[in-house]
Amino acid sequence: MRDQRRNVRLPKGRRRIAGVAVLLAVIAVAAAAIAATAGGASARTNGKPTITLATNSWEGSLANNVVAQYVIQKYLGYKVNLVTIDEIPAWTAMAQGKMSAVLEEWGHSSQYSQYIKKGHQVSDAGLEGPNGNIGWYVPTYLMKKHPELKNWKGVKKDWKLFVTPQSSPQGQFLDGSPSYVTNDQALVKNLKINLKVIFAGTEAAQLTEIESDYKQKKPVIFYWYTPQYQNRIYKFSQVALPPWTKACAKLKPVAINCAYPPYHLYKVMASTLPKTAPPVAKFLRRFSWTSDDQNSVAYDLAVKHMSNGQAAAAFAASHKSLIKSWLNSKTPYTKVSPPPPGT
């Protein structure tokens, strides 16, 4: 029985594994100790804190960050990290001081009031420049064939054009990512249009679907926006919705029956940034450009496959005076007022 017991415990094999484990642990701890003494300062370079910018899920957001990163690293001497993150978690992270800034915000009025107006953990960093335009779009070839589509009433009449297996027997209205600002479910219901809103779930899936319809010149109606670099590749035309009014803006989200409001895209930063990195905060407030600027950088990144550094350097080379004005603390900047639209 003693023998069997020893067999059960498998002493030799286990001891050797334990040995391997202990050695690994010792190496890891030793390496960690060395790295910790050396790496303790790695969060700061030359005593300057590392700046983190949030990259959201659309390419324009990356275009902003790439150029800002280039300018901050080259002219202000701070290290900049770009962190891929969704929109709302980025607000939470800024409030906790773990994210320095977001350079393109659409709407988000409830976060604006929660973190900027009430909590003061996040600060307004002024307007970004481009005006965001959200709406209903169809490919231009379709608009040419069916000119009545330039208005929502035409869509109401022609809903049969947009029937797909997924939406049948209704027509299909193709929405993108559910994280983007949309009123389409309410609009379709309140305008009594026989369309079913299908969320593609991600902008990538939506665009893949649009692309494949575009190639085959099929009818499709979808949620889209500017600035967007894809508008340099595809020709889309906007469908007019009932005009946006102040009265309509006051309606509950489920009752909305008018077009999307114009969005003045804005920037926000952690409230601690002006204290920890004053030159960066000054620059971020003055960073402002046009839709075309952003589209061209996004195009270079996504379509021409330029690296972040190349795309930013190419832009900087052709826009020297613009960059100079961003770095000049006498340049005026516009604060976000009135606060972003939305209920």
Added chain:
Amino acid sequence: MASAEARLPLFDIGRLVRRLGPLAVGIAICIAGIASSGFHKGFPAKWVLGGGVPNWFDRLDGWVTTNQSSNFFLNTIIGGFGNVLNSATNDLVNALHWLTWVGVLVLAVLVAWLVGRWKTAIFSAIMVSSFGILQIPNGGPNGISDMWQPAMTTLSLMAVAIVISTIIGIPLGIASAVWTPVRKTLRPVLDVMQILPAFAYLVPIVVLFSIGNPAGIVATVIYAVPPLVRFTEVGIRTVRRDVIEAGEAFGATRRQVLRDIQLPLAAQAIMLGLNQVIMMALSIVVIASLVGAGGLGDPVLQALQTQDLGMGAVAGLLIVFMAMWLDRTSAALGKRATRRAGSQKRLTRLQLSIVWGGLLAVVLVAHYGLNLGDWPSGWGFSIVDQVTNAMNWVTTQLTHVSESLSSFLTLHVLNPLQSFLNDFPWWLLAALVGVAAWARGGPRRAVLLVGCVALMGLMQAPVGYTFQGTTSYDFSAWGDAMQTLSLVIVALALDLVIGIPLGIAAYRWRAADAVLRPILDFLQTLPAFVYLIPVVALFGVGNLAGVTASFVYALPAAVRATTLGLRAVQREVIEAGQSFGSTRWQLLLKIELPIARPYITLAVNQTILLVMAEVVVAGLVGAGGLGLDVVTGFSRSEVGLGAAAGLTMVLMGIVLDRLSQTRQLEGGQG
């Protein structure tokens, strides 16, 4: 074996009563229901739990957000734990950098060689080198194209997550094997952890731990720890009674029996559980990137953003390579832990010290002598463009066929099934579930499952409730649950129809097994985010794209469990069949398959759970349903919506799981 006996008596009165009882009650309920309320459609929209479940979660979220800095628990305990996780990960990243790429490579090879064979070592070398060799232009942090650094970040995150999982999982497994109340409490908790989609708890995790490493690690641990708990528990419980009794006869205390007999004998099961933890953890690397943890998930998300097929595929490949490397090494370690002492590689203490000393010397020379760091950029290349072109070519060739297939299946299978389920009266569904559950697991299970079905309907928000956000979003848990159920049914049917024959083929023919193994490995660990775009390009946005994602993810489980079940059939039984002159097909159909039936039931059960786990992805390719609700909840930070939809999914998963489990299975094997 039990099933063969049970079929013998034709008129077993007790059995008849057991089957008839629930049936009679079910029929009575249906007649009463139709008589009193008619053939109602769906679930009544007015029936909402007080104020709506989403509402409760929204309020809880509000409380946490406002009390974060003042509450001791939130601030000190949770925050402190987060800091520990964060610094551990950063230290590991720095340590791997300090080891230099040569050091990491040599260490990986040495460990693989020590625990396994030369083959394992060479495989590890190839896999680890791939992190440096396969570059992705613009794929790394700040636009660099070397993938070494992101790979090391992912490796560190995984290491910390795996250590935490071990610290939590093994004691919990032991506790639930020893104390029945612990097992009974843990079971539903583990179910929730496994079925609740990560998207549903990402927002609360970000609120508690902020973005970055801690959030990524916590999400990974929640998803990856259940199999370790289950394997440990089953491993300990299935130690043969006679062995334990022998120990007791020699006067061993309960503690000694556990420590010296049960735990060592359960070592293989525990190692298998650890192996599962590694695979599960790597399958949600991309989810960790959604909360800013970085690593190899980032290029996958970035590829999604720019619809860059090649970039996503190469990044996915690197994740698969890391999974295969860690899988093979840990599997070798698991085998070694249980192998007899005689067959092991024996190194004397001196030889071992030479090996480790050599490693230390290599690292020191590489670090201080040669000033090496991460893998040199010049030693790699990019195959992204070639992969993109190849994938585009394939997609274009197949589009014609796949589009007509997609519209046929959507119009004639998925849509009718969906509208049928949607119009099906909820109480009739509940009654059917109750009857089936009663027949399968007795009245208690019937009550549990009927309760689950009713709760699914009650999860909905009050009509017109618009959550915290600024835009409207329709949410009715019942309708969305039925839509998701239709996807699950179709994906499951495809998995079983294709998976079980493949499993049989892998059992019958060695060549089939050899071909299938790497493919299944690949499918199991390739992040779903990689194939979202190709799937949409092939099938278009919609139901079929959603079905495909779940189908692909669960297929390996269906195939593997079938093969395993057939292999468990004892040789003597087969030989007995052969001696009676059965042909190979007769043998398979009459002996092997019936005996393997409990395992095939288990395969069905596992496939259901995996289909459920992945059905959330359907929301990302336009199939809607609960998946879209959960994703919306995450991306709009609407905790209430995400939680309500996630819980509905869990309830559905529990119903399907319990319906597919028989009593014997539940008691015996896991």
